[in-house]
Amino acid sequence: MLTLDELTTFFNAEFPHVTCTVESVGNMGAVIRQRVTPTELRPGGTVAGPVLMSMADIALYAAILGEIGLVPLAVTTSLNINFLRRPSPDADVIAECRLIKLGKTLAVGEVSLYSEGIDAPVAHAVGTYSIPPR
Amino acid sequence: MLTLDELTTFFNAEFPHVTCTVESVGNMGAVIRQRVTPTELRPGGTVAGPVLMSMADIALYAAILGEIGLVPLAVTTSLNINFLRRPSPDADVIAECRLIKLGKTLAVGEVSLYSEGIDAPVAHAVGTYSIPPR
């Protein structure tokens, strides 16, 4: 089992461009937070779609690493995302991932994304990762 | 029908953070190019997945605007992407979008993404956009 500190250290070293933070990891899940700054906004004052897609991908990766350890060669094989509501430009975005399958070579998880403080999700994603043989 | 110059001017004004360029637009399609710099790479020297997702989204948007004109309120409602092969770190990524439905309120398109100069695609996406009533 990976600790939150170990995962954060790994992300900071390997993905220095990523600006979101891991809030929790373990029990087949992970929670990710993205601060919303002008960089994350698009015209109309909403959070850009690619920011949400990127968060979904990172939340899946974090949840998988939380179970199998620091395996950098796990790679995304698919991501399906539905955009449900306009995110608030004034709130952080929270992504909650729950793995629904963790096989030897394939992991599948779903991710719900929220503007912090608002119950209805702004997006929902399902992604698959290929896990390299150990 | 929108010209390439009109679309490029619109993107530069509305999406100043976007670093890819529109190569062609029209006939229910669009082609987008992304230069690959260290910003687009992830550990292992491959193009980051979110860069490809973002390109697929922009290619769809460009193809739709090419048909309906500059309607900034068209929004992505879903994106499904399959990652097929490792992109080359040394080649631009090209995204070719083809619309397969352009209805009054919904557009659907598919996008093939390539490392320039290599035939086999690195990713394939299908996305849907909601078009506001005119």
Added chain:
Amino acid sequence: MLTLDELTTFFNAEFPHVTCTVESVGNMGAVIRQRVTPTELRPGGTVAGPVLMSMADIALYAAILGEIGLVPLAVTTSLNINFLRRPSPDADVIAECRLIKLGKTLAVGEVSLYSEGIDAPVAHAVGTYSIPPR
């Protein structure tokens, strides 16, 4: 709010070929049961993929009708399904749908499918329905 009896009567009249039954409906969700007979099996003794896809579609439809009433013109616009584990040939399949968006023109829901009595899901789907203007 639609009752289970009203929905069952509607399904029996409109979809006489459908062999699954609605177990519950309401609160933005629905539960569907499919008995597994030789018709539902494929070689190797597992439940055929199209049976699961069909159940996911019906579970979404039931959940939507439970909220908006008997609107036969609601139509599926997309379905994304991940097959996770081999279903048991000896157990009914249960599909649990939960709507994550119910807008005026678009509904989105997710469906978890189980072999009855086994906790780990056999498949997971996300689907979208277009709702006609009222």
Added chain:
Amino acid sequence: MLTLDELTTFFNAEFPHVTCTVESVGNMGAVIRQRVTPTELRPGGTVAGPVLMSMADIALYAAILGEIGLVPLAVTTSLNINFLRRPSPDADVIAECRLIKLGKTLAVGEVSLYSEGIDAPVAHAVGTYSIPPR
């Protein structure tokens, strides 16, 4: 390389319930035909969505078997389908599959579905298959 006759014989033996026929196979693709009878229709006189999903799945399977031979243990791992237009109740449905990746353990293909004689597709699907180690 598998011939059309070999594949048809295999399908008839292994999937006696399947009523569609393989029209062609090879070159990383396959074409499937489904006659439309009252069994395939739903209220409103259109072809049922699950019929199209099932065809997409079979077209993918046929295209894969055409490349790797009769490997019955290849299984669908995901299917994403967009429904684009109402199919005609009076025309056969044709599904054209093209594989976009054929790896050692994973195949990905896209499928366009048409009402015969009408150019605009009624649906478009992307599916993935897991291929067992040989």
